[in-house]
Amino acid sequence: MSSTQFSIALSLLSALAPAALGGCYHYAVAAREPPPNSQMVAIDRMNPQTSTQWQFAWGLTDEPVWSPIACTNGEKDAAGNCLHGSIDPCHGKGIGFYEVNVPWYMLLTTGVTLGIVSGVRTTFYCATGSGSESGPHAISGPH
Amino acid sequence: MPNPVIDVRVDQTWNNWHSSSGVGGTVARFFIPWNDWDDNSAAPAGKPFVPGLAGLKSIVRQAEAAGKRVRALGSGWSLNNVAFVPDYLIDTANLSALLIGFGPRFVSPSQQADSERFVFSQCGAQLKTINQELAKNGLALPTSGASNGQTIVGAMSTGTHGSANSVGAIQDFILGLHIVGEGGEDYWIERASQPAMSDAFVDWLGAQLIRDDDLFLSAVVGFGSFGVIHGVVFKAEPLYVLELFVQQLDYQRVLQAATTLDMRGLGLPDGDALPFHFEVVFNPYKRGAGQGGAFVRVLNKRPFVAPGPSVLPTDGASLHGRDLVSIAGVFSGMLPGPALGDFLQGQLLSSVTPTAPRSVPALPGVAFGDSQPTGGGTSVELGIPINRIADALNAIWAVTDVHPFGAPVALRYVKSSDALLAFSHFPPITCTIEMPGVDSAAARIAHQAIFAAFKAASIPHSFHWGQQAPEDPQTVVASFGRARVDRWLAARRMFLKSAAARHMFSNDLLTACGLST
Numbered sequence: 001m002s003s004t005q006f007s008i009a010l011s012l013l014s015a016l017a018p019a020a021l022g023g024c025y026h027y028a029v030a031a032r033e034p035p036p037n038s039q040m041v042a043i044d045r046m047n048p049q050t051s052t053q054w055q056f057a058w059g060l061t062d063e064p065v066w067s068p069i070a071c072t073n074g075e076k077d078a079a080g081n082c083l084h085g086s087i088d089p090c091h092g093k094g095i096g097f098y099e100v101n102v103p104w105y106m107l108l109t110t111g112v113t114l115g116i117v118s119g120v121r122t123t124f125y126c127a128t129g130s131g132s133e134s135g136p137h138a139i140s141g142p143h
Numbered sequence: 144m145p146n147p148v149i150d151v152r153v154d155q156t157w158n159n160w161h162s163s164s165g166v167g168g169t170v171a172r173f174f175i176p177w178n179d180w181d182d183n184s185a186a187p188a189g190k191p192f193v194p195g196l197a198g199l200k201s202i203v204r205q206a207e208a209a210g211k212r213v214r215a216l217g218s219g220w221s222l223n224n225v226a227f228v229p230d231y232l233i234d235t236a237n238l239s240a241l242l243i244g245f246g247p248r249f250v251s252p253s254q255q256a257d258s259e260r261f262v263f264s265q266c267g268a269q270l271k272t273i274n275q276e277l278a279k280n281g282l283a284l285p286t287s288g289a290s291n292g293q294t295i296v297g298a299m300s301t302g303t304h305g306s307a308n309s310v311g312a313i314q315d316f317i318l319g320l321h322i323v324g325e326g327g328e329d330y331w332i333e334r335a336s337q338p339a340m341s342d343a344f345v346d347w348l349g350a351q352l353i354r355d356d357d358l359f360l361s362a363v364v365g366f367g368s369f370g371v372i373h374g375v376v377f378k379a380e381p382l383y384v385l386e387l388f389v390q391q392l393d394y395q396r397v398l399q400a401a402t403t404l405d406m407r408g409l410g411l412p413d414g415d416a417l418p419f420h421f422e423v424v425f426n427p428y429k430r431g432a433g434q435g436g437a438f439v440r441v442l443n444k445r446p447f448v449a450p451g452p453s454v455l456p457t458d459g460a461s462l463h464g465r466d467l468v469s470i471a472g473v474f475s476g477m478l479p480g481p482a483l484g485d486f487l488q489g490q491l492l493s494s495v496t497p498t499a500p501r502s503v504p505a506l507p508g509v510a511f512g513d514s515q516p517t518g519g520g521t522s523v524e525l526g527i528p529i530n531r532i533a534d535a536l537n538a539i540w541a542v543t544d545v546h547p548f549g550a551p552v553a554l555r556y557v558k559s560s561d562a563l564l565a566f567s568h569f570p571p572i573t574c575t576i577e578m579p580g581v582d583s584a585a586a587r588i589a590h591q592a593i594f595a596a597f598k599a600a601s602i603p604h605s606f607h608w609g610q611q612a613p614e615d616p617q618t619v620v621a622s623f624g625r626a627r628v629d630r631w632l633a634a635r636r637m638f639l640k641s642a643a644a645r646h647m648f649s650n651d652l653l654t655a656c657g658l659s660t
Contacts, residue, residue, distance in 0.1 A: 040271055040275065040509065042236075042239070042268075042269040042272040044234065044237060045160055045236070046157070046218070046236055047234055047236065091177055091179060128236045128237050128239050129239060129269075129272045130191070130237075130239050130240055131276065132240075132241035132242065132243050133189070133191065133241075133242060133243075134189075134244050135189075135245040135246075135249065135261065136189055136245060136246060136249055137245065137249075
């Protein structure tokens with residue numbers, strides 16, 4: 001192999017290395033409804049909740065488990081349990097829509113660090129549906 | 144007495160769903176009320192909405208005490224600042240209680256035979272949710288917009304419509320409004336000439352009763368200017384099926400039907416009869432013979448017969464098409480004329496996908512998909528009398544031929560509305576002409592040129608309250624007529640007696656339009 005061919009091969013390998021290691025970058029989404037009906041879940045689209053999830057060392061560090069439920073005031077004990085209760089942003093209704101994307105600057109970071117630092121931006125929207133019940137049928141006293 | 148749960152965010156940035164340029168901004172207090180009490184106690188039996196109603200009253204009283212303006216948001220689909228105020232903004236999405244079916248004593252005597260079809264919907268219920276719940280009871284909304292993710296009050300308040308030429312727009316099937324007004328007091332407002340509910344209902348609701356035609360017809364398309372609308376009542380229809388039929392034709396072949404509603408020659412499934420929903424989407428840059436630049440979308444209404452359509456509920460994109468605002472890509476504004484026409488054609492083929500020769504049945508709740516965020520979507524929509532459609536199209540083509548911009552031209556036909564500031568007020572049927580796309584310099588130039596062309600051709604026209612439009616008193620009066628505007632202002636002054644209250648339920652758009660006094 002000539003030095004030129006070697007340089008090209010090395011460049012290609014460098015470029016493909018992050019992609020080749022891409023199998024270690026992972027995230028999971030729990031579905032609320034069976035497909036294909038995701039659009040029928042009503043969501044609070046006026047209240048998107050966005051955060052960034054980082055992974056390091058080509059995704060070989062501990063599996064990140066992310067939860068939308070946060071500890072009150074962010075205070076946890078050594079074991080990670082909430083000290084003063086938790087806050088559910090969806091008030092028990094769960095997430096209705098969840099999306100993951102990689103902004104350009106995160107892609108750049110991944111490239112510059114050769115995949116050592118990688119991040120994704122996640123946004124979730126709470127579900128809003130609350131079912132229905134029957135309207136009034138009998139006159140009763142004031143509630 | 145427990146307190147209602149209200150999440151509050153300070154100095155929150157708010158953008159509309161399409162992140163339209165110039166829409167939204169920083170909000171001093173962003174409120175998210177819930178149908179929950181802070182002590183986790185249950186809402187009163189049969190009244191799941193009570194905590195949410197208490198929350199809205201509390202927010203209005205806070206705004207009043209602080210001298211702030213307050214508005215409620217629906218799904219944030221409006222493409223202008225009609226829903227926005229930088230003071231106090233309310234996210235109503237979680238106020239989505241639905242009560243379906245009333246006892247006869249709760250509705251007016253003339254409606255008692257249909258009382259089980261009466262529905263009370265809280266403001267934040269989305270059309271998709273309402274139709275899903277109604278379907279479980281063998282019912283359906285009489286019509287919807289051309290997508291299914293709007294909240295019922297948001298859609299109603301801006302005059303949102305589909306193309307139901309025999310039904311009208313969302314506001315036209317609403318029978319009464321439950322409004323939180325000045326002082327946090329709540330009122331039940333309905334027509335005096337056609338009362339829908341009984342005094343027993345108003346007592347059950349705990350509201351103050353106002354029966355007044357002009358107040359109802361003003362507040363029903365009032366874009367948040369009469370108070371915070373907590374809920375509405377409407378009469379649902381027996382469940383039906385909508386059969387979708389879409390065909391791609393040449394511009395000239397569709398022109399007669401589009402301009403006169405004469406369906407002859409189109410080859411529709413029901414022959415020459417005007418369908419329940421008739422809509423035409425033109426590609427302005429494919430008007431030549433053999434170019435297939437016209438897409439006819441028809442929905443025929445059929446009785447529901449169990450077990451119903453075999454087609455799976457749609458994901459909105461694969462079967463019945465995306466809503467039109469979602470179709471334009473971010474690159475459409477940058478393309479030169481010929482490429483723009485090809486790009487639009489590709490977008491239309493994937494979003495108004497032809498079904499001909501077959502029809503595809505679906506329940507009303509899944510006949511339209513949701514609106515996907517466009518990251519800068521915008522749109523203008525004008526209402527015109529149907530006898531001026533040909534003139535309007537000529538005026539638009541004269542502009543698009545010189546100033547191409549990335550938007551199709553969609554024509555829908557809506558039964559005239561009684562609501563005083565409904566943009567679909569031209570009798571007997573208003574033709575709505577929508578040009579959705581991505582905001583760009585080219586689009587803005589073309590929009591202004593189209594407005595000027597309509598004026599120059601003396602084409603009577605009005606503007607959709609949830610889309611881009613000139614914001615000035617002259618345009619409002621020209622759109623609706625002095626008499627309608629004066630009745631609307633008088634009704635608002637009658638209901639909101641103090642100048643402070645009228646200020647509280649106003650915003651910059653309302654002021655610019657001369658409607659906040």
